[in-house]
Amino acid sequence: MAVALTILTDPRGTDARRELALPPATSILAAAHAAGIDVTATCGGRGRCTSCRVKFVAGAVPPPTIGDEVQLGDALVREGYRLACQCQPTEAVTVQVAPPLEETSFQILGAGAGVAGRVRIDSGVDKQLLKISLPHEEHHQTSDLEELAAAVGIAAADVPAGVLAGLPQALRDDPAGVTVTSFAGRILAVERGDTTSMRFGLAIDVGTTSVVTTLLELTSGEQLASVSSLNPQAVFGADLMSRIAFAQFNPGNLRKLRTRILGLLNQHVAEVCRASGVLPKWVYKVVVVGNTCMHHVLLGIDPSHVGLAPYAPVMRHALTLAAHELFLKIAPEARVCFLPIVAGFVGADAVAVALATHLDEGDALRMAVDIGTNGEVLLGSSARLIACSAPAGPAFEGGQIRHGMRGAHGAIDRVTVDDDVRVHTIGEADPLGICGSGLLDLVAGLLDAGAIDWTGLIQVEGRDALPPALRDRVVMRGEERQVVVLRPGEAGAGREIVLTQDDVRQLQLAKGAIASGIAMLQHVAGVAAERVAELLLAGGFGNYLSIASAVRIGLIPDLGAGRVRYVGNAASLGAQLCLLSEPERARADALARRIEHVSLAAHPDFEQIFVDCMNFPRP
């Protein structure tokens, strides 16, 4: 029998509440999601993080599960916290949701500098002003559309139905004439009067964690506005596998994921258009990049089998749809171009990175590393181009780290370790937690100081060799090794901030994924690091990390000064290139066919390489 579940939905403690009937054997998380209540589940509801924790405020608190104890720790369990994903109450209870991850002022990488100077502009979107005089006599057997088609010089049947709605007014209302917009021989819009100077497009990069939308003027290539947000699907799972698990064989959940991203894209459209005074109906072309899962979900395609061996995508070719088919609130017949896909975990974003970095040109071997929740590594030259996925997971974004947080206001983003630990926070604010770049610096510094050894073990036993201030931070609590980064009050910290042994393991897994991707591509190509002329760091996190720290922990190989370079959000830049240039979009097609996918897990040498890469480099 269902039991009454009351959820206090406002983490700030106001009285906002929802009353639900909780069916038997249903978790609080599942019931909340079914009712449309946002409870964040970074791990996708698998008991592997703390984001869905709720506090019991009325009714019997159920006994803690293993998951509660491991993830939440004794103190929170005693205070009445439980993981909503693990907890299936059998009598009436009231729970309060916890505050979501801090999301304000999150340093999401924007679109980066524009690409206007880097490409000859040839967007394919054409506008022409026509004067069409309609016959006034009834005996003419004709129609508005036939008169228009004759003036433009195409067949009436080739005009999409979507432009018919406003046709009668457009043809009659303005003495200046009508403006006809076309793309690849297809009429996209018919507008009254002269709007020939209004030609805009959007480049959209849908990442697992963040979504970036950029508005460009299609004549000059000028970047008018850019907006970025966290991907609102994250509430259903922080990484791709969690999200695929959420949607797997569950059309209702797939719809939820899709609705969220489509809703966000329309918010983005409204925002960039408002910011730049552009009417959404003047946006005629959109280029979308994203990994295979994001691509499939956006199109409403079941991604279940992308998550199951052999990880085949449902489709790979470049696809162009009308905006109304995606419910995008721009010109209804605007063309939305999805770049092609290489494989289940090497998506259109990787193609866009290859395009923007011109990795396929020149004799020198170069490497591009897109560090993200679902990272990709590409290696190549004009001779050959290979790629693999490197699923780092959310650790670089602060996920699954005890006091981890995203790169938001108050996050420790830079750490120096000398005789003690010294921190810098984003916005110089009181520290709230550690974000990815701070975590890299911290672990790199602790490695150099000898507080962590090359296997990743926190050196509680050897701490006496450390400087006294540092030594006092290396502690054993119960059975857990910790480094106390900040004690309550230090540097303004409101609570203790620690690095746990498990946090170090999470970082090792994450950096091991990227590093083994890099190592495997070198292995497959048969080249040592020395032969890699340049390593390009792309993607959100890739642009904030310290290269020295990244090399120190073995995230990237030590190529020597000047051979590692930040290239910004290369996926978005690739989308912008395709937006401004149809030849570039054609090149993306050719690139997708050229890129060879290296499947890591299927390779006989992978296991050994991965294990090696999980360790830190010995000094």
Added chain:
Amino acid sequence: MAVALTILTDPRGTDARRELALPPATSILAAAHAAGIDVTATCGGRGRCTSCRVKFVAGAVPPPTIGDEVQLGDALVREGYRLACQCQPTEAVTVQVAPPLEETSFQILGAGAGVAGRVRIDSGVDKQLLKISLPHEEHHQTSDLEELAAAVGIAAADVPAGVLAGLPQALRDDPAGVTVTSFAGRILAVERGDTTSMRFGLAIDVGTTSVVTTLLELTSGEQLASVSSLNPQAVFGADLMSRIAFAQFNPGNLRKLRTRILGLLNQHVAEVCRASGVLPKWVYKVVVVGNTCMHHVLLGIDPSHVGLAPYAPVMRHALTLAAHELFLKIAPEARVCFLPIVAGFVGADAVAVALATHLDEGDALRMAVDIGTNGEVLLGSSARLIACSAPAGPAFEGGQIRHGMRGAHGAIDRVTVDDDVRVHTIGEADPLGICGSGLLDLVAGLLDAGAIDWTGLIQVEGRDALPPALRDRVVMRGEERQVVVLRPGEAGAGREIVLTQDDVRQLQLAKGAIASGIAMLQHVAGVAAERVAELLLAGGFGNYLSIASAVRIGLIPDLGAGRVRYVGNAASLGAQLCLLSEPERARADALARRIEHVSLAAHPDFEQIFVDCMNFPRP
């Protein structure tokens, strides 16, 4: 300032009510429609009928307008009735809506006998069962879609995105294989298992007054189920001009019209599928016919200019869309084929009539008359085919007739006049009013009896020459000439049922429109009635009228016995032919190009012919 308006929405008198704020200078009808309350406005809110009347039950009753007095008469005005379209209260009032027109058991013409035996079946919908073995190794760079496309033998890019949703499951779940449905080289659906025997289609006839949907099996051509309903747009206007006026330059109202018809079509789909045990996803082809205005509204195209000289349609060519673009709940990629249009008032329905009657074949001149609210007349042979519209208005449906009603239970549908008036009702029920066929019989009988003269005047002055029983029925009340068809209690009538002078004038206008269309086509073709080998009566009303009465009042010419024939709902039959046969659908295209539109109003001789046709034939 807005005033409070309370509408008692249930004409049966329950307490159901809606409270609205009525803005200044807004009619009760406009406010009700804006709030989504169904108040029937047969004339489109132009004060020309009584269908939107409301009764004031609280608050000050406003003084009657001219419209109230003319349309409602003294008695109803005194009882507190007013026309909602004319009334703009300036203080708080409560009004009750009047009962809508009787709609139960309305004799809407169904689809008629099937066309299965009349055409070689070649629907274009093909199904094939395929077995596709997907690669199991990760290093294959492929996708589900590419494997499917290779098996079918087409390019992946030619598969519409809509079929991708279910592709992964379909390819993996059933050992029998997958069934691929295609139409004209385009994949419409991919289904798991063997569904090759499931192939269905719909023929839809969207008339101004009634909508008929027929489900056919596409292998045998068998007609499985048919359903017909009143067009729910009628609440916003009974005839085309009223509906165009409602939607004119008002996108919100256009959307209302569109929503209503799309909603009804989905009801029809559900009904015919349920009745025949067919899953809607097995419906892959639809053929739609309708007049130009219905066609435009269904597609969301602004019909404003169809109602303004020179009455040009926005488009005319045959258009094929995917079902999901029309929100039709069948296979999402099912092809919905709209037949082509000839002119603003000669639509795809006329083309379908020409197709079904084979009017363009043979040497003999034949004529097809589709009698409806918006009628059409076609005349032709293999040499030439001409057509015109004949806007009869709603009189044949009982509209704008004092005691008129649709052909529903209780309607007087047959009348004999000898020494008195004798009536028959539909369902042998107590008479409630007169429907179109009864009206024709009644006027024909009164003409023969001499109670109405050839100009249409009711012979009050000459009534003494009539048989006594009949004489007593011909009366002058105030300034109105009337024939009392039934006194209260006669033949079970609950109230008096009369034919007014104005009713006779309405019938003269309606029959004059059809008759002058017929006469004009003969005039343009230069042929007398004798040369017309056959006259085919089509359409809803055309199948219920008495041919003798129709000839007597001059609705159709007197061709002599056996040369006038009922052909059923020819528009729907034409749609069925195109559903079952692609060559027939191609023939519809050729026909639409061949049919010459004769514009009546633009012709110099029309006015004289129309005036002549309004009179009744002299005996």
